[in-house]
Amino acid sequence: MAYKIAIGTSDGVNVDLKFGEVKSFTIYSVEGKEYGLLEVRDVPEADTSKEAEASGCAPSGCEQPTQGCSVGCGGCGGNSSGCGGPGELTEKIAVIGDCRSVVCKKVGFQAQKQFEKKAISVFDVECTVKEALDKITFYYDKLDNHQSLKVNR
Amino acid sequence: MSDIMENPKGGCVLAGINSVLGALDRVCPVYHSGPGCCMQTTAADQGQSGHKNSCFVASVSIPSSNMLEKEVVFGGTDKLRTTIQGAIDIIDADAYFVLTGCTAGIIGDDIVSVTNEFSSKGIPVYPIDTPGFAGDSTLGYEIVWNNFIDQVIEEGVEKDDKLVNIFGIIPYHDTFWSGTLEEIDRVLSKLGLKVNTFFTKHQGIETIKKCSAAALNIIINPWLFKGPSEKFEQKFGVPSLRIPGLFVGATDTTVFVRKVAEALGLDKALVDKVIAEEEDYVYNYLAQAIGVVSWKRFAVVADANNAVGFTRYLANDYSFTPVLVIVSEPIFRPQDKERIIERINDLEYATPPKVLFLTDQYEINKAIREEKEEITLLVGSSNEREIALEKDIQFITGAFPVNERLIFNRTYAGYKGSLTFTEDIYDNL
Missing domain, CATH: 3.40.50.1980 (Nitrogenase molybdenum iron protein domain)
Incomplete structure (x- = not known):
């Protein structure tokens, strides 16, 4: 089964970006144990009003019924879409919604929870892109083929 | 080979190890395992043992590295290192034992190299590298003692011909363990012996370190502790006496006392006196x-x-x-x-x-x-x-x-x- 992995990297060599810093995700496609660079996906620039809302407490943000609630902006009462997290975050996650996992240097708690909802695995590690891909593809390959991860020592 | 069992009595190896460490005074287990193992292993033995729990650390208060998917894929030794350091910072224990859950056992994390970083600095952190799936609680008891023999108990301690070690009663996995050990201690003390029960009288890691001084290991169990007792004798030259089953009542307890007295060559007059006193005490009540x-x-x-x-x-x-x-x-x-x-x-x-x-x-x-x-x-x-x-x-x-x-x-x-x-x-x- 083919799947995709999204990586936050500035130079294509090291996993060196925090999830929040990522302006464009490097997407790899994987088939079995083989992987290759697929594309680079830009994260759409958030407009300023949304940014203000996402960063916390712009009072006007809470009055927009279509927007989710952000942390500390006075609750999400009356919002039919529920607590979907800050708008910018939701959009950014949607960019890589078709990926099986995301690899960044750090991923915040809110984002981790959002990914969990979409069954996307989060790996916040500092290593080379190659190491991350090798380890993750090895893991998924075993998992998909119902093989034990047991290491014989 | 594998079967489903209804209501198993006890837990995995980790549960057995946790029971023993929990009964030792001021000893802290540190789990390198998935979240939940601390609570479940405590529930499996201590939680079903007459509502008595280890009060130093137990259940949710046990430090754990809480391995998740990331640790499975990338290895969990970094997280283990911070968990051990956190335990040392927060819990004032005499010794820390790092235990491996099934997750760590499957992916093969090298916990020994991590514990070595601490022990080389003089902090008493010991690894017990046996994953939970290796067996049941009773094996856990043997595993702990095998590790104590390998890593903790000191060699060259001056022998004491009045000192005996008691083995075979698993804390918590035998609900009556503390009372049983106290009764054994009481009877043997009357014979002039010094008794290491290890789990009562606030005995802890220091007692274990010096227990190679004993003249005799008394194993009160018909089958448990075969491997460790042989290892103990090989390494420290302490012979073992197996009492094949717990003694309940005057008849069997007297047989036990006589066997111990014979093995240690105790003064017959004293032994007879103690037995007479104890039997009189019991039979006097039964007669009433x-x-x-x-x-x-x-x-x-x-x-x-x-x-x-x-x-x-x-x-x-x-x-x-x-x-x-x-x-x-x-x-x-x-x-x-x-x-x-x-x-x-x-x-x-x-x-x-x-x-x-x-x-x-x-x-x-x-x-x-x-x-x-x-x-x-x-x-x-x-x-x-x-x-x-x-x-x-x-x-x-x-x-x-x-x-x-x-x-x-x-x-x-x-x-x-x-x-x-x-x-x-x-x-x-």
Whole structure:
């Protein structure tokens, strides 16, 4: 089964970006144990009003019924879409919604929870892109083929 | 090979290790495992053992690296390092033991190299690298002692010919462990011996370090501790004396005392005096209540140690009729089974009972339900209460797990314990 992995990297060599810093995700496609660079996906620039809302407490943000609630902006009462997290975050996650996992240097708690909802695995590690891909593809390959991860020592 | 078991009595290896470490004074386990192992392993043994829990650290207060998917893929040693450091910062323990759960065992994290970073700085952090799936609680007890022999117990300690070590009673996995150890301690102390029970009297890691000074290792269990006792003798030259089954009542306890006295060459006059005193104490009470408990045809469901003790006391000392004995812990070596059967069948005048080795609750219940001979008393664990109610037979809880009683220092073992046992049989009439 083919799947995709999204990586936050500035130079294509090291996993060196925090999830929040990522302006464009490097997407790899994987088939079995083989992987290759697929594309680079830009994260759409958030407009300023949304940014203000996402960063916390712009009072006007809470009055927009279509927007989710952000942390500390006075609750999400009356919002039919529920607590979907800050708008910018939701959009950014949607960019890589078709990926099986995301690899960044750090991923915040809110984002981790959002990914969990979409069954996307989060790996916040500092290593080379190659190491991350090798380890993750090895893991998924075993998992998909119902093989034990047991290491014989 | 693999089967599903209903109501297993006890937990995984980790549960057994946790029980032993929990009973040691000021010792802190650190789990390298998935989230939940701390609580579940504590629930498996301590949680079912008469409502008594380790009060230093237990259950959710045990430090754990909480391995998740990321640790499975990328290895969890970094997280383990910070967890150990956190434990050292927060918990003021005399020793820390890093245990591996199934997750760490499967992916093969090298915990020894991490613990070495701490022990090389003089911080007492020891690895016990045995994943949970390796076996059950009883194996956990042996694993801990194997690790103590390898890593903790000191060599070249000056010998003390009055010092003895007690093995074979698993804390929490035997609900009456503290009372039993205290009774053994009491009787042996009267003989002028110094007793390492390890789990009572606030004994801790220091006692373990120096226990190679002992003149004798006394193993009170018909099968447990074979490997560690041989290893102990090889490394420290301390011989072992196996008492094949817990002693309940004056007859068997006197045999125990005489065996220990013989092995250590104790003064016969003193031994005779102690035995006379203790027997007088017990028989004086029994004489005051002759016939209050009427004759019973009994069945026992318990771990091997207690099954031997209860059956022999009730049949030999109390002249009840044994019908059925079910040893409810997994025993694998045929010679161990033979030894247990021999002890249960070697009764003074009663006809030997049927002896079964069953661990599955469904099969235990079935054996009792379908027993053709009449049973009027059942000594078992809380798990057997249901079948006792179903068959409407008198029932007393005498074995692990015990969920409906609070048990501090109560024991059925030894001289005094047999009086408690007899009282409890009357109470449940």
